[in-house]
Amino acid sequence: MTVYSGPVFEMAVNQFGVIADHLSIPHDERARLLMPKRSVTVSCPIHRDDGTIAVFEGYRVQHHLTLGPTKGGTRFATSVDLGEVAALAIWMSWKCALVGLPYGGAKGGVHVDPTSLSRTELEGLSRRYMQEMIPFVGPHTDVMAPDMGTNEQVMAWFMDTYSMYQGKTVTEIVTGKPVASGGTLGRREATGRGVAYLARRVLGLKSINFNDATAVIQGFGNVGSYTAIELASFGVKIIAVSDHTGALYDAKGLDVAALVAHVGKHGSLAGYSNELQYDPVGMLTLPCDVLVPAATERVIDAKVAAQLQCRILAEGANGPTTPDADLVLEQRQDAIFVIPDILCNSGGVVVSYFEWVQDLQQLFWEEEEVMHREYKILDRAFDQMVARAKRDKVSHRTAAMAIGVEKVRAAKTTRGLFP
Numbered sequence: 001m002t003v004y005s006g007p008v009f010e011m012a013v014n015q016f017g018v019i020a021d022h023l024s025i026p027h028d029e030r031a032r033l034l035m036p037k038r039s040v041t042v043s044c045p046i047h048r049d050d051g052t053i054a055v056f057e058g059y060r061v062q063h064h065l066t067l068g069p070t071k072g073g074t075r076f077a078t079s080v081d082l083g084e085v086a087a088l089a090i091w092m093s094w095k096c097a098l099v100g101l102p103y104g105g106a107k108g109g110v111h112v113d114p115t116s117l118s119r120t121e122l123e124g125l126s127r128r129y130m131q132e133m134i135p136f137v138g139p140h141t142d143v144m145a146p147d148m149g150t151n152e153q154v155m156a157w158f159m160d161t162y163s164m165y166q167g168k169t170v171t172e173i174v175t176g177k178p179v180a181s182g183g184t185l186g187r188r189e190a191t192g193r194g195v196a197y198l199a200r201r202v203l204g205l206k207s208i209n210f211n212d213a214t215a216v217i218q219g220f221g222n223v224g225s226y227t228a229i230e231l232a233s234f235g236v237k238i239i240a241v242s243d244h245t246g247a248l249y250d251a252k253g254l255d256v257a258a259l260v261a262h263v264g265k266h267g268s269l270a271g272y273s274n275e276l277q278y279d280p281v282g283m284l285t286l287p288c289d290v291l292v293p294a295a296t297e298r299v300i301d302a303k304v305a306a307q308l309q310c311r312i313l314a315e316g317a318n319g320p321t322t323p324d325a326d327l328v329l330e331q332r333q334d335a336i337f338v339i340p341d342i343l344c345n346s347g348g349v350v351v352s353y354f355e356w357v358q359d360l361q362q363l364f365w366e367e368e369e370v371m372h373r374e375y376k377i378l379d380r381a382f383d384q385m386v387a388r389a390k391r392d393k394v395s396h397r398t399a400a401m402a403i404g405v406e407k408v409r410a411a412k413t414t415r416g417l418f419p
């Protein structure tokens with residue numbers, strides 16, 4: 001029995017089972033590695049603009065505290081429940097360990113459709129959520145960041161709320177803040193830049209000329225839009241994009257700058273073009289060089305995996321590919337190079353780590369330094385993953401997760417079991 005029920009949590013459990021078998025981890029050691037250390041559920045009451053009171057349920061899950069504070073985003077979405085948040089926290093642990101950050105994984109969220117809130121209501125909810133979390137977070141306990149449905153402004157409200165209760169400014173309590181409030185240069189772009197950088201490495205490995213390459217991007221939030229901008233800057237043609245309002249397809253290539261400007265003005269891709277509308281599910285199986293799922297979990301199941309016509313699957317989202325789809329992709333690994341989520345989208349948390357370090361030291365870096373260090377970490381993790389996959393004859397996901405799980409396990413083993 002566990003409180004973390006649901007399909008996303010089951011997926012994280014399933015994936016861990018594959019890794020634990022691969023690493024021959026004794027059965028009595030597995031729950032200690034997998035099950036979250038702490039989880040908190042809070043009620044967040046807010047005043048609505050119409051004078052009524054609404055209550056939203058919020059969560060925070062801290063997966064393990066063995067390597068340092070926990071780290072991970074806060075999601076405002078209607079999909080949010082304790083099981084989803086727990087799975088995302090577990091993935092953050094493997095991700096942070098894979099790229100060598102001194103963190104355990106965490107994730108939080110509020111079950112809410114943020115587009116249904118006015119700006120005042122969103123501020124009220126953000127502040128109340130952070131206020132409810134004060135006993136459980138801290139710069140050396142648990143450090144939040146943006147995720148789906150939250151952004152720099154929400155992080156600024158989180159930081160301000162925490163700081164007001166402390167009676168001093170504590171910028172290092174969250175990352176992904178505006179640069180004007182202790183954020184770092186390059187955090188906003190970090191995840192998309194990382195996705196595009198790794199996709200470019202694999203295009204190079206496959207000897208695909210960037211100027212002949214095409215990409216399809218599902219999701220046009222922070223990750224999808226910056227991935228599109230970066231890939232386009234390398235000469236890659238973005239032939240399809242989508243968000244929750246629909247998909248757009250143009251074999252000649254979409255105008256990324258115009259799409260970004262439209263979303264900046266109207267909040268979504270809706271209304272950009274009637275002629276270019278396309279089936280949002282069918283989009284995933286379009287022939288292309290790079291497919292970037294950058295929206296949400298479990299969009300590539302076994303059926304979709306069998307129909308994929310991409311050469312590189314660059315997972316910008318967390319958990320976009322189900323374990324059943326992984327089995328299909330293992331059969332297709334000569335045709336499709338998978339860059340698994342915990343590596344592919346790790347640029348975000350890597351630069352969050354840089355932001356935390358800069359805030360703690362009050363010494364701020366140039367954007368070039370942020371990018372240079374981000375790419376160095378991604379290159380190292382990519383090389384380790386590829387070498388491990390080759391050595392053990394396993395998929396890239398198994399290799400990447402095995403490296404992450406092994407590091408957490410080593411830390412737990414050397415520290416010992418208390419008392």
Ligand code: GLU
Nearest residue numbers: 072073145147348349352
């Ligand atoms: N929410 C992002 C992720 O899933 C970023 C987390 C962070 O920067 O701490 O990786």
